[in-house]
Amino acid sequence: MEAIAVEDDARSDNFKKIYRYDVTSADNFETPAVSKLYQWWEEFKPGLPMRTDFDISRHWTIAPSLYLIEAVAPGQYLHRLNGENVVDIIGVSLRGHEISLTSPLPELRRFASYMDMLVEGKKPGRCEGIVEVLGVRDAKFETVDCPLLRDDGSVGFLLGAISLRD
Secondary structure, eight states: OOSSSEOOOSSSSSEEEHHHHHHHHOGGGSHHHHHHHHHHHTTTSOOBGGGGOOOOOGGTEEEEEEEEEEETTTEEEEEEEEEEHHHHHHSOOTTTTTEETTTTHHHHHHHHHHHHHHHHTOEEEEEEEEEEETTTTTEEEEEEEEEEETTSSSSSEEEEEEEEEE
16 A cells, blocks of 8 residues: 655654555554554444544553544644553653644644644544654554544544554
């Protein structure tokens, strides 16, 4: 499958290379947490789940790998939550961090653009790549980013999961 974007420019975080893809099926995923989140999201097809449809108490096994990003406005996002595995992989808690098309960091501008694509298309996306874990070793990772609706029917959140593939 061909990537819709490849990021390998120098970054300020610990991601070294990111390939972004459309999601075509649950077979796209190798890790249990990422696969389980996508399978949950896919149960709502042809519609989309609401934010209120996701009950963390029913997803304890994957909770450490989850993150929630709020769509504040086009090109403007806010990390609301991230689990312990997310913090371990990324190296820092992103809770409360803003992501926008006007960020001084190019990787945040690219991430905001990617999220805009998911919000506008009302479809999930997935990423694979290389991340430096704990400043010690490089590891392969995968993610899924699933749009969730607000009560008014607009995409208001992206619920995601990240896992190491090594």
